[in-house]
Structures are given as C-alpha cells and as structure tokens.
Amino acid sequence: MNYLKFLIIGVFFGIVLVKSEAVSWYRIYEMFRFQSFHMYGIIGTAIITGILFLQLSKKGIKGKNILVPKKENGFTRYIIGGTIFGLGWALIGACPGPLYILLGTGVLSMAVVIAAAMLGTFVYGILKNKLPH
C-alpha cells in the first residue's frame, strides 16, 4: 500500500511525458536548435508552477512540511557535470526519466543506454575523489 502511491505517481509521470512529447528525441533536438518553443514552454511552465507551489506551501500542507533539500554550494561540479550530461542528453534525446519511459513505450534498445548510464554512474563513483567539485 505504501508503495502503491509511488507506482501510481510513476505511471502518471510516464503518461505525461509521453503525451507532452518530452520523450521525443526530435523535440530535444529541436529545443537545442532553438527551433521550437514547445520544450521551453513545458520546462518554463513546470518551473513557474513549481515556484508558486513551493511559495504557497511554505507553511506546509496538512501539517506536512514541503521541502526541497538544499544542494551543496559549488560551481565546478555543476557546470562540468551539467555539460557532460547535456552532451549525452542531446545525443540520446532522453534524460534519466525518459530512459525508462521510452523503454516502456517499446524502445527496447534503450536498455543498452540504461546499462551504459549505470556504468557512467559507477565510473563517477570510482573517480569521485579525483575530480574537481
């Protein structure tokens, strides 16, 4: 029962990203070529409604605190790591959520990408202490 709500949230997330075409490789390409407003509209309205939601729920909802954990301060890791992720995002046309969603839509070769993404995460874990953060 505890897990059921997370399953339902996941199903909802998957449906929304398919129906919004945010899982479309072409939409990501179009975004990075500045040829369409579609993806900017999605991300923009998500952030605006997100800001509103977090401001309005500052005092909590039904006694539950609504808090986004603070990211550690820094610059190097965010700009370098972000750029590396961006290169992969535009090549594969999918960020981590869509990797799984696309697998569900029937793009089974996405399993290769997911395995490679696990390998990338694994290599980061090994090199972590040697990288500038």
Add this chain to the structure above:
Amino acid sequence: MDIILNPWPWYVSGPLITTVMALLLYFGKTFGMSSNLKTMCTIAGAGKVSEFFKFNWKEHSWNLVVVAGAIIGGYIGSHYLSNQSTTNLNPETVKELKNLGFDNIGAHLVPAEIFDWEVVFSVKGLLILIIGGFLVGFGTRYADGCTSGHAISGLSSLQKPSLVAVIGFFIGGLIMANFILPLIF
C-alpha cells in the same frame, strides 16, 4: 477523447510535471530520476568497490517503484492514449534532419537511425548508445541531478547550484546538437 489522444500542449504538460514533484514532496520524497542509477549500481554490488555506493538502498526503493510506474506509464501512454500522430516539428528541423540522413522524421518518438536493433548492432550504432548513456550517467551524478532534480525541483526552489547545472546542461546540449551531431550523421 481527441483531447486525450492528441499530443498535450506545453501549458498543460508543464504543470502536470510539477504535480509529480508536488506529490513526491508531499509524501516526504524528492523528484530526482538520476539517483536511481546510483541505487541500481549499489544493488549490483558497487559498494564493494567504492564508498560512494555504500548506503542502504532499501531506503530508496520507493524511487525504483516510481521507475517501474514510469515504464508502465510509457506503455499505457503510447499504446492506449495516443493516435500515432506525427510529431508537429518545425519544418526547418525536419529539413535539417533530412539533410543529415534521417527518414520518417517525427513518425515515432525516437529515430530508427539510432535505436533500431539493426543500427544498434553496428559498431557505430552501439558506440552512440553506449557513449550517450555513459555521458548521461556520469554527468548527472557529477552534477548531482538531472532535469527533474535540477531544472524542475532545483529551479522551483530557487537554488543557485541548480541554475549553474542547467546552464551546463544547455552548454553540453547546444554543443552536441549544433556541432557534434552533424559530424556523426
């Protein structure tokens, strides 16, 4: 029914994605998809090699359930809630991709030129998927988040590190789409 079956406009989709974040926060969790990759490494035994993967993965199993749901949602969304319409891309985008050698542009969610098994089993095709996946997995962990963690959750909560990360996402994405993709295809 058409309103469901047709692609959803951006002004509907964006707030719905925020709903996912809001629900997860309400249940005391966070919206972050890339951390599942770390959890899966830990389950696969990566803790034996690096301290980074030594944590109690069961505390993060809720997020793997979200992933399972997302896979099911992808299936439902594409098989039962879609009318297989071609993505309404900018004609300029279509022309460009045609010039790069792509066909049936926007007919499916992903190009056959990258994801068809025939392509995947070629050296170049396999390298594209492996390098792309590697960059996503390595970069998101290095940056401590992806689109959900930084662009949606981080920017919604007005965090500077997330702004830097999202600027990084775009530097990388712009370099790939504008300079590297034309060299690959």
